[in-house]
Amino acid sequence: MKVTNVALIVNKEKAPAREMGRFIVTYCREHGLNAYLLPVDAAFLGFPDLATSLHNLRQTADLVISLGGDGTLLGAARLFAEAGVPVLGINLGRLGFLTAAEPEQLEQALAQLVQGRCSVDERTLLKAVIRRRGQQVEESLALNDVVITKGAFARIIAVSCYINGEYLTTYPGDGIIVATATGSTAYSLSAGGPILNPALDCLIITPICPHTLSARSIVISGQETLRATVSSDHGDIMLTVDGQKGYPLEPEDSIVVTKAPFRARLIRLPGQCFYRILRTRLQDTPIVEGPDPDQRCKEGEEGEGTE
Helix, strand or coil, X not given: CCCCEEEEEECCCCCCHHHHHHHHHHXXXXXXXXXXXXXXXXXXXXXXXXXXXXXHHXXXXXXXXXXXXXXXXXXXXXXXXXXXXXXXXXXXXXCCCCCCECHHHHHHHHHHHHCCCXXXXXXXXXXXXXXXXXEEEEEEEECCEEEEEECCCCCCEEEEEEECCEEEEEEEECEEEXXXXXXXXXXXXXXXXXXXXXXXXXXXXXXXXXXXXXXXXXEEECCCCEEEEEECCCCCEEEEECXXXXXXXXXXXXXXXXXXXXXXXXXXXXXXXHHHHHHHHCXXXXXXXXXXXHHHHHHHHHCCCXX
Protein backbone atom coordinates (compact mmCIF):
# COMPACT_ATOMS: atom_id res chain seq x y z
CA MET A 1 0.00 0.00 0.00
CA LYS A 2 1.20 3.51 -0.82
CA VAL A 3 1.23 5.95 2.10
CA THR A 4 1.56 9.73 1.75
CA ASN A 5 -0.72 11.26 4.39
CA VAL A 6 -0.63 9.93 7.94
CA ALA A 7 -3.16 10.76 10.68
CA LEU A 8 -1.92 10.33 14.24
CA ILE A 9 -4.34 9.63 17.12
CA VAL A 10 -2.70 9.96 20.55
CA ASN A 11 -3.79 8.71 23.97
CA LYS A 12 -2.54 11.63 26.02
CA GLU A 13 -2.88 9.70 29.30
CA LYS A 14 -0.05 7.32 28.40
CA ALA A 15 3.33 8.45 29.76
CA PRO A 16 5.45 7.78 26.62
CA ALA A 17 2.86 9.24 24.24
CA ARG A 18 4.37 12.71 23.87
CA GLU A 19 7.91 11.53 23.11
CA MET A 20 6.79 8.79 20.75
CA GLY A 21 4.25 11.03 19.01
CA ARG A 22 6.92 13.63 18.34
CA PHE A 23 9.21 10.89 17.03
CA ILE A 24 6.52 9.72 14.57
CA VAL A 25 5.96 13.26 13.27
CA THR A 26 9.71 13.77 12.82
CA TYR A 27 10.07 10.39 11.09
CA CYS A 28 7.25 11.27 8.68
CA ARG A 29 8.90 14.58 7.79
CA GLU A 30 12.27 12.91 7.19
CA HIS A 31 10.76 10.29 4.90
CA GLY A 32 8.50 12.46 2.75
CA LEU A 33 5.24 11.75 4.53
CA ASN A 34 2.67 14.32 5.64
CA ALA A 35 1.55 13.98 9.26
CA TYR A 36 -1.73 15.47 10.53
CA LEU A 37 -3.38 15.54 13.95
CA LEU A 38 -6.60 16.55 15.62
CA PRO A 39 -6.26 19.99 17.28
CA VAL A 40 -6.03 18.58 20.84
CA ASP A 41 -3.33 16.10 19.82
CA ALA A 42 -1.43 18.73 17.85
CA ALA A 43 -1.35 21.01 20.90
CA PHE A 44 -0.28 18.11 23.13
CA LEU A 45 2.66 17.22 20.89
CA GLY A 46 3.62 20.84 20.19
CA PHE A 47 2.82 20.86 16.45
CA PRO A 48 -0.08 23.34 16.13
CA ASP A 49 0.63 23.75 12.41
CA LEU A 50 -0.36 20.11 11.81
CA ALA A 51 -3.84 20.46 13.34
CA THR A 52 -6.88 19.70 11.20
CA SER A 53 -10.46 18.56 11.65
CA LEU A 54 -11.68 14.98 11.88
CA HIS A 55 -13.58 15.52 8.63
CA ASN A 56 -10.37 16.47 6.83
CA LEU A 57 -8.48 13.55 8.36
CA ARG A 58 -11.11 11.15 7.07
CA GLN A 59 -10.92 12.68 3.60
CA THR A 60 -7.13 12.88 3.21
CA ALA A 61 -5.45 10.21 5.37
CA ASP A 62 -4.01 7.10 3.74
CA LEU A 63 -3.26 5.61 7.14
CA VAL A 64 -4.03 6.20 10.83
CA ILE A 65 -1.48 5.50 13.54
CA SER A 66 -3.08 5.01 16.96
CA LEU A 67 -0.66 5.61 19.82
CA GLY A 68 -2.08 3.99 22.95
CA GLY A 69 -3.58 0.63 23.85
CA ASP A 70 -6.36 -1.50 22.42
CA GLY A 71 -8.93 1.07 23.53
CA THR A 72 -7.24 3.80 21.49
CA LEU A 73 -7.19 1.53 18.45
CA LEU A 74 -10.87 0.62 18.90
CA GLY A 75 -11.83 4.28 18.97
CA ALA A 76 -9.70 5.08 15.91
CA ALA A 77 -11.11 2.11 13.99
CA ARG A 78 -14.70 3.26 14.63
CA LEU A 79 -13.86 6.82 13.57
CA PHE A 80 -12.20 5.88 10.28
CA ALA A 81 -13.90 2.63 9.22
CA GLU A 82 -16.56 4.21 7.01
CA ALA A 83 -13.88 6.20 5.17
CA GLY A 84 -11.93 2.97 4.56
CA VAL A 85 -8.75 4.25 6.21
CA PRO A 86 -6.59 1.47 7.75
CA VAL A 87 -5.27 1.78 11.31
CA LEU A 88 -1.84 0.82 12.65
CA GLY A 89 -1.83 0.38 16.43
CA ILE A 90 1.28 1.05 18.53
CA ASN A 91 0.82 -0.47 21.97
CA LEU A 92 1.33 1.78 24.99
CA GLY A 93 -1.17 -0.19 27.04
CA ARG A 94 -1.13 -3.47 28.95
CA LEU A 95 -2.26 -6.29 26.67
CA GLY A 96 -2.22 -4.78 23.19
CA PHE A 97 -4.02 -7.71 21.58
CA LEU A 98 -5.21 -5.66 18.59
CA THR A 99 -2.18 -3.41 18.16
CA ALA A 100 0.54 -4.27 15.65
CA ALA A 101 3.75 -3.17 17.37
CA GLU A 102 5.34 -2.53 20.75
CA PRO A 103 7.21 0.73 21.48
CA GLU A 104 10.61 -0.87 20.83
CA GLN A 105 9.38 -1.93 17.38
CA LEU A 106 8.13 1.52 16.38
CA GLU A 107 10.96 2.55 14.05
CA GLN A 108 10.97 -0.86 12.36
CA ALA A 109 7.19 -0.67 11.88
CA LEU A 110 7.44 2.79 10.33
CA ALA A 111 10.20 1.60 8.00
CA GLN A 112 8.03 -1.32 6.85
CA LEU A 113 5.20 1.12 6.16
CA VAL A 114 7.44 3.33 4.04
CA GLN A 115 8.68 0.26 2.16
CA GLY A 116 5.12 -0.90 1.47
CA ARG A 117 5.65 -4.23 3.23
CA CYS A 118 2.49 -4.19 5.35
CA SER A 119 -0.86 -5.84 4.66
CA VAL A 120 -4.41 -4.96 5.65
CA ASP A 121 -6.85 -7.16 7.57
CA GLU A 122 -10.55 -6.36 7.21
CA ARG A 123 -12.67 -6.91 10.31
CA THR A 124 -16.43 -7.11 10.79
CA LEU A 125 -18.05 -4.16 12.56
CA LEU A 126 -21.34 -4.28 14.44
CA LYS A 127 -24.12 -1.73 14.17
CA ALA A 128 -26.33 -1.49 17.25
CA VAL A 129 -29.62 0.41 17.17
CA ILE A 130 -31.69 1.16 20.28
CA ARG A 131 -35.43 1.32 19.68
CA ARG A 132 -37.83 2.69 22.32
CA ARG A 133 -41.59 2.72 21.91
CA GLY A 134 -41.19 2.18 18.17
CA GLN A 135 -38.65 4.97 17.66
CA GLN A 136 -34.90 4.77 17.06
CA VAL A 137 -33.14 6.67 19.86
CA GLU A 138 -29.49 5.73 19.32
CA GLU A 139 -27.13 4.07 16.83
CA SER A 140 -23.50 3.10 17.30
CA LEU A 141 -20.68 1.02 15.81
CA ALA A 142 -18.55 -1.56 17.59
CA LEU A 143 -15.43 -3.45 16.55
CA ASN A 144 -15.25 -5.73 19.61
CA ASP A 145 -18.69 -5.97 21.17
CA VAL A 146 -21.92 -4.44 22.36
CA VAL A 147 -23.04 -5.39 25.87
CA ILE A 148 -26.45 -5.25 27.50
CA THR A 149 -25.89 -5.31 31.24
CA LYS A 150 -27.40 -4.45 34.58
CA GLY A 151 -25.92 -1.61 36.62
CA ALA A 152 -24.75 -1.54 40.20
CA PHE A 153 -27.78 -3.23 41.76
CA ALA A 154 -27.49 -6.99 42.36
CA ARG A 155 -30.76 -7.78 40.64
CA ILE A 156 -30.99 -9.86 37.49
CA ILE A 157 -32.38 -8.74 34.17
CA ALA A 158 -33.94 -10.90 31.46
CA VAL A 159 -32.75 -10.50 27.86
CA SER A 160 -34.91 -12.17 25.21
CA CYS A 161 -33.13 -12.84 21.91
CA TYR A 162 -34.64 -13.17 18.44
CA ILE A 163 -32.69 -14.19 15.30
CA ASN A 164 -34.23 -12.88 12.08
CA GLY A 165 -37.49 -12.50 14.03
CA GLU A 166 -37.43 -16.10 15.33
CA TYR A 167 -37.42 -16.42 19.11
CA LEU A 168 -34.20 -18.04 20.36
CA THR A 169 -34.16 -17.91 24.17
CA THR A 170 -34.29 -15.64 27.21
CA TYR A 171 -31.18 -15.21 29.31
CA PRO A 172 -31.86 -14.32 32.96
CA GLY A 173 -28.72 -12.99 34.63
CA ASP A 174 -26.42 -9.98 34.36
CA GLY A 175 -26.99 -9.48 30.62
CA ILE A 176 -25.47 -10.57 27.31
CA ILE A 177 -22.43 -9.80 25.15
CA VAL A 178 -22.77 -9.62 21.38
CA ALA A 179 -19.26 -9.84 19.94
CA THR A 180 -17.54 -9.98 16.58
CA ALA A 181 -14.88 -12.60 15.89
CA THR A 182 -12.36 -9.83 16.61
CA GLY A 183 -14.02 -9.30 19.99
CA SER A 184 -14.05 -13.02 20.80
CA THR A 185 -10.78 -12.60 22.72
CA ALA A 186 -12.11 -9.69 24.81
CA TYR A 187 -15.06 -9.58 27.26
CA SER A 188 -16.81 -12.51 25.56
CA LEU A 189 -13.83 -14.78 26.29
CA SER A 190 -13.86 -13.76 29.96
CA ALA A 191 -17.55 -14.70 30.14
CA GLY A 192 -16.90 -18.18 28.72
CA GLY A 193 -17.35 -17.50 25.01
CA PRO A 194 -15.33 -19.23 22.25
CA ILE A 195 -12.17 -17.93 20.59
CA LEU A 196 -12.70 -17.34 16.86
CA ASN A 197 -10.36 -16.38 14.06
CA PRO A 198 -11.04 -12.66 13.42
CA ALA A 199 -11.40 -13.33 9.69
CA LEU A 200 -14.72 -15.08 10.34
CA ASP A 201 -17.90 -13.17 9.50
CA CYS A 202 -20.16 -13.92 12.45
CA LEU A 203 -21.66 -12.70 15.72
CA ILE A 204 -21.22 -14.37 19.11
CA ILE A 205 -23.97 -14.15 21.74
CA THR A 206 -22.60 -14.87 25.23
CA PRO A 207 -24.67 -14.62 28.43
CA ILE A 208 -23.12 -12.88 31.44
CA CYS A 209 -23.46 -14.82 34.74
CA PRO A 210 -26.65 -16.57 33.54
CA HIS A 211 -29.05 -17.66 36.27
CA THR A 212 -29.67 -21.02 34.61
CA LEU A 213 -27.78 -24.27 34.01
CA SER A 214 -28.52 -24.46 30.28
CA ALA A 215 -27.20 -21.11 28.99
CA ARG A 216 -24.44 -21.35 26.38
CA SER A 217 -22.77 -19.04 23.89
CA ILE A 218 -24.11 -19.26 20.36
CA VAL A 219 -22.46 -18.20 17.11
CA ILE A 220 -24.69 -16.87 14.34
CA SER A 221 -24.01 -15.79 10.78
CA GLY A 222 -22.94 -12.22 10.05
CA GLN A 223 -25.85 -12.08 7.63
CA GLU A 224 -28.40 -12.56 10.42
CA THR A 225 -30.06 -9.93 12.61
CA LEU A 226 -30.22 -10.15 16.38
CA ARG A 227 -32.98 -8.36 18.24
CA ALA A 228 -32.77 -8.32 22.03
CA THR A 229 -35.44 -7.00 24.37
CA VAL A 230 -34.82 -6.25 28.03
CA SER A 231 -37.17 -7.02 30.92
CA SER A 232 -36.43 -5.76 34.41
CA ASP A 233 -38.16 -4.54 37.56
CA HIS A 234 -35.64 -1.68 37.80
CA GLY A 235 -34.23 0.90 35.39
CA ASP A 236 -30.52 0.42 36.03
CA ILE A 237 -29.64 -1.10 32.63
CA MET A 238 -26.94 -0.07 30.15
CA LEU A 239 -25.79 -0.72 26.60
CA THR A 240 -22.03 -0.34 26.27
CA VAL A 241 -20.07 -0.21 23.01
CA ASP A 242 -16.50 -1.56 22.96
CA GLY A 243 -16.39 -0.81 26.69
CA GLN A 244 -16.04 2.91 25.82
CA LYS A 245 -19.47 4.36 25.11
CA GLY A 246 -22.52 3.83 27.30
CA TYR A 247 -26.24 4.40 26.75
CA PRO A 248 -28.93 4.01 29.46
CA LEU A 249 -31.70 1.55 28.60
CA GLU A 250 -35.27 1.33 29.78
CA PRO A 251 -37.26 -1.87 30.38
CA GLU A 252 -38.82 -3.16 27.15
CA ASP A 253 -36.24 -1.37 24.94
CA SER A 254 -35.19 -3.32 21.84
CA ILE A 255 -31.57 -3.47 20.70
CA VAL A 256 -31.10 -4.52 17.08
CA VAL A 257 -27.59 -5.72 16.21
CA THR A 258 -26.45 -6.33 12.64
CA LYS A 259 -23.23 -6.34 10.68
CA ALA A 260 -22.28 -2.82 9.57
CA PRO A 261 -22.26 -2.19 5.80
CA PHE A 262 -18.50 -1.47 5.88
CA ARG A 263 -15.54 -3.04 7.65
CA ALA A 264 -12.72 -1.84 9.87
CA ARG A 265 -9.25 -2.11 8.33
CA LEU A 266 -6.26 -2.95 10.55
CA ILE A 267 -2.61 -2.92 9.49
CA ARG A 268 -0.65 -6.13 9.92
CA LEU A 269 3.14 -6.08 9.87
CA PRO A 270 5.23 -8.78 8.11
CA GLY A 271 5.44 -12.03 10.05
CA GLN A 272 2.35 -11.42 12.18
CA CYS A 273 -0.54 -13.88 12.37
CA PHE A 274 -3.50 -14.37 14.67
CA TYR A 275 -2.30 -17.65 16.18
CA ARG A 276 1.08 -16.24 17.15
CA ILE A 277 -0.63 -13.30 18.85
CA LEU A 278 -3.00 -15.71 20.60
CA ARG A 279 -0.08 -17.85 21.74
CA THR A 280 1.98 -14.98 23.11
CA ARG A 281 -0.67 -12.62 24.50
CA LEU A 282 -3.05 -14.98 26.28
CA GLN A 283 -0.80 -17.78 27.50
CA ASP A 284 -0.87 -18.53 31.23
CA THR A 285 2.38 -20.49 31.30
CA PRO A 286 5.39 -20.65 28.94
CA ILE A 287 4.74 -22.77 25.88
CA VAL A 288 7.44 -25.02 24.41
CA GLU A 289 7.74 -24.20 20.75
CA GLY A 290 8.04 -26.75 17.97
CA PRO A 291 10.66 -26.36 15.26
CA ASP A 292 10.88 -22.94 13.60
CA PRO A 293 7.45 -21.46 14.57
CA ASP A 294 8.16 -18.18 12.77
CA GLN A 295 8.62 -20.02 9.49
CA ARG A 296 5.34 -21.89 9.98
CA CYS A 297 3.56 -18.60 10.54
CA LYS A 298 5.05 -17.08 7.38
CA GLU A 299 4.14 -20.15 5.33
CA GLY A 300 0.56 -19.89 6.55
CA GLU A 301 0.40 -16.22 5.61
CA GLU A 302 1.47 -16.82 2.02
CA GLY A 303 -1.96 -18.16 1.20
CA GLU A 304 -3.92 -15.65 3.29
CA GLY A 305 -3.90 -12.43 1.30
CA THR A 306 -6.05 -9.63 2.67
CA GLU A 307 -8.71 -10.89 5.04
